[in-house]
Amino acid sequence: MAENQQPDLHAMRHSLAHIMASAITRLYPGVKLGVGPVVENGFYYDVDPGETQISEEDFEKIEAEMKKIIAENQPFERFTKPIDGAIAWAKEAGQPYKEELLNDLKRAGTTVAKDLDPEQLGVASEGEAQVAEVSFYKNGDFTDLCRGPHVESTGRAGAFKLMRVSGAYWRGKDANPQMQRIYGVGFASEKELRSYLNMLEEAKKRDHRKLGQELDLFTFSDLVGPGLPLFTPRGTILRRQLDNFVQSMRDEYDYQEVSIPHITKKDAYIASGHWKKFEHELFRIQTREGHEFAMKPMNCPHHTQIYAARSRSYKELPIRYRETTTCYRDEQSGELSGLSRVRSFAQDDAHVFCRTSQVEEEALKVWDIIDRFYGTLGFELTVRLSTHDSGNMEAYSGDPEKWESTEKQLLSIVKNKVGDNYIDGVGEAAFYGPKIDFMAKDAIGRTWQVATIQLDFNQPEGFDLTCVNEAGERERIVMVHAAIMGSIERFLSVYIEHVAGKFPVWLSPEQIRIITVNQEEKITAFADQLLQEAKKMGLRAVIDNDNESVGKKIRTAEMLKVPYSVVIGEKEVETGEVVPRIRKDIEVNAEHQPHTIEEFLKTVANEAKSRVNKTSL
RNA sequence: GCCGCCUUAGCUCAGCUGGUUAGAGCAUCAGUUUUGUAAACUGAGGGUCGUCGGUUCGAAUCCGACAGGCGGCUCCA
Numbered sequence: 001m002a003e004n005q006q007p008d009l010h011a012m013r014h015s016l017a018h019i020m021a022s023a024i025t026r027l028y029p030g031v032k033l034g035v036g037p038v039v040e041n042g043f044y045y046d047v048d049p050g051e052t053q054i055s056e057e058d059f060e061k062i063e064a065e066m067k068k069i070i071a072e073n074q075p076f077e078r079f080t081k082p083i084d085g086a087i088a089w090a091k092e093a094g095q096p097y098k099e100e101l102l103n104d105l106k107r108a109g110t111t112v113a114k115d116l117d118p119e120q121l122g123v124a125s126e127g128e129a130q131v132a133e134v135s136f137y138k139n140g141d142f143t144d145l146c147r148g149p150h151v152e153s154t155g156r157a158g159a160f161k162l163m164r165v166s167g168a169y170w171r172g173k174d175a176n177p178q179m180q181r182i183y184g185v186g187f188a189s190e191k192e193l194r195s196y197l198n199m200l201e202e203a204k205k206r207d208h209r210k211l212g213q214e215l216d217l218f219t220f221s222d223l224v225g226p227g228l229p230l231f232t233p234r235g236t237i238l239r240r241q242l243d244n245f246v247q248s249m250r251d252e253y254d255y256q257e258v259s260i261p262h263i264t265k266k267d268a269y270i271a272s273g274h275w276k277k278f279e280h281e282l283f284r285i286q287t288r289e290g291h292e293f294a295m296k297p298m299n300c301p302h303h304t305q306i307y308a309a310r311s312r313s314y315k316e317l318p319i320r321y322r323e324t325t326t327c328y329r330d331e332q333s334g335e336l337s338g339l340s341r342v343r344s345f346a347q348d349d350a351h352v353f354c355r356t357s358q359v360e361e362e363a364l365k366v367w368d369i370i371d372r373f374y375g376t377l378g379f380e381l382t383v384r385l386s387t388h389d390s391g392n393m394e395a396y397s398g399d400p401e402k403w404e405s406t407e408k409q410l411l412s413i414v415k416n417k418v419g420d421n422y423i424d425g426v427g428e429a430a431f432y433g434p435k436i437d438f439m440a441k442d443a444i445g446r447t448w449q450v451a452t453i454q455l456d457f458n459q460p461e462g463f464d465l466t467c468v469n470e471a472g473e474r475e476r477i478v479m480v481h482a483a484i485m486g487s488i489e490r491f492l493s494v495y496i497e498h499v500a501g502k503f504p505v506w507l508s509p510e511q512i513r514i515i516t517v518n519q520e521e522k523i524t525a526f527a528d529q530l531l532q533e534a535k536k537m538g539l540r541a542v543i544d545n546d547n548e549s550v551g552k553k554i555r556t557a558e559m560l561k562v563p564y565s566v567v568i569g570e571k572e573v574e575t576g577e578v579v580p581r582i583r584k585d586i587e588v589n590a591e592h593q594p595h596t597i598e599e600f601l602k603t604v605a606n607e608a609k610s611r612v613n614k615t616s617l
Numbered sequence: 618g619c620c621g622c623c624u625u626a627g628c629u630c631a632g633c634u635g636g637u638u639a640g641a642g643c644a645u646c647a648g649u650u651u652u653g654u655a656a657a658c659u660g661a662g663g664g665u666c667g668u669c670g671g672u673u674c675g676a677a678u679c680c681g682a683c684a685g686g687c688g689g690c691u692c693c694a
Binding site: 054056165169172173180209213220273297298341547548551555569570571579 | 618619620621622628650651652653654655656657667684685686687688689690691692693694
């Protein structure tokens, strides 16, 4: 079968992890080993080298040793030991982490930390073993506890490169000792390795932090503080255009815009349940009279109070509030990164207050907006149903039955919409309810969580939200939380990298750049006339009348990724026509040809209006 | 927050093992030039080498703390 002809990348990468571990053991005797699994594109091994530290400067040495082991073409030999014999082996070999894993295997039959009682992790056990024997793999003089599989011998492990070393908690718990995690990538051939490394270079080029500076979109200030982005005029245009697009679709579905303050009393978060869970992530404010306030980390409590300002009839429902507004969360400093994770961010937020019977229709309306938004921006979406983890109920509010029923409701919505084409996100729910999350796949194949539709039965309880029903009784309602971009900052980080800074015309901070050949009066006047016409049509145009060569000014326009530029000189003044220079990614139906100013501007304006990345010029 | 690495002009970076007034390109500003589709020429300004402290006759260079950034871990309403 053809499949058998394919190199088994998983086995190769796993073998590379062992080869790296054996190299490290040779170079750093006494090193204690953690785990060494296969990950996307490669592998890692967690090691505890004791007093010494392994740094990226040591990679050359480790790689050389690995290459030696590969050249020795040691066979991978599998053998088994009874569980108690294995534990004795770990003790003797001075491998306490392996011993801990073996104890878990013996007692619970697994080493997966999240499936185990945290109190019991790694504790030695007496009595009957869950696992009778365990397998080992040996290459050369290196032996490791391992389930396999491996390639036949070290010579067949493929091409690799060590990438980085970082800290990682033993078994992912921050109370545990921190080990050094050494990452490598592995591929079947040198050629594939090189093409992967090239792809990484490409990803670096479109890094939103780099483009944000080059395209003058946003900045950070040490005085203002980490995680607090400052948007320039250009960046603000982008935000505004994206937000307008979302809001125009919300308008179709009769959302009403509301407006709230950015701080609130602590009491609101006690009622919502957020205080209990996120007390330490709030920016807190003490008033001079000693009352405690907090910067809002989300908008639902405020919005509930607009709903709750008077009694509501069932006839009014659903009531849909929307607002794009900034939230503040005191994220851990090590978490902050560009626009992807910040301490102040704008949510394009909305809350629908409705009866349970109205949830499906409302969710589908939001879903429609999400489809149109991401479709327009060229993302492929996948859906995740994020539900609670019944083994970890302390992370959630409300009773389990209510969780079951609301999840069933969301499941049926998802099934109706996409059939079985969704991901099961057990344990991914919000503390107040299950949600439908949307993941966008970007132009270089990475996926990011973006939009979300959340069903909340807890906050209506906490804030006692009701409507008066047909029988004249107070009836509990539910809330649907819906963000399309989620956070504009985070969305921008994804989107800037998706398009590599080449925004479609409707989003471009600068749509047309008018370049003068020289500073002669008639040329400047013509350029200015073009500028005024463009402005009249609602286009964002800029004149570059600097005393620089035309080549230089073209270059500047290219580097700013302006979609259209026109050069204005003697010729244009005489004929009254322009030959637009069009950014390469924009699809054109014809060669660049002269157009009257009116034709040109009309075409660009149409393109901007229809939010496509095409032109009929 | 934790582990590791990094921090020299607005940006990108030189500055060997500590040794006189710290450099370059781009950007900025001024002058010359009046330019035709990806970088004209000349000149000028701009840095208490992230901050504070220490070692030393002497610190951009060595050590420490703090701040900020990067890569991970943990977390993510």
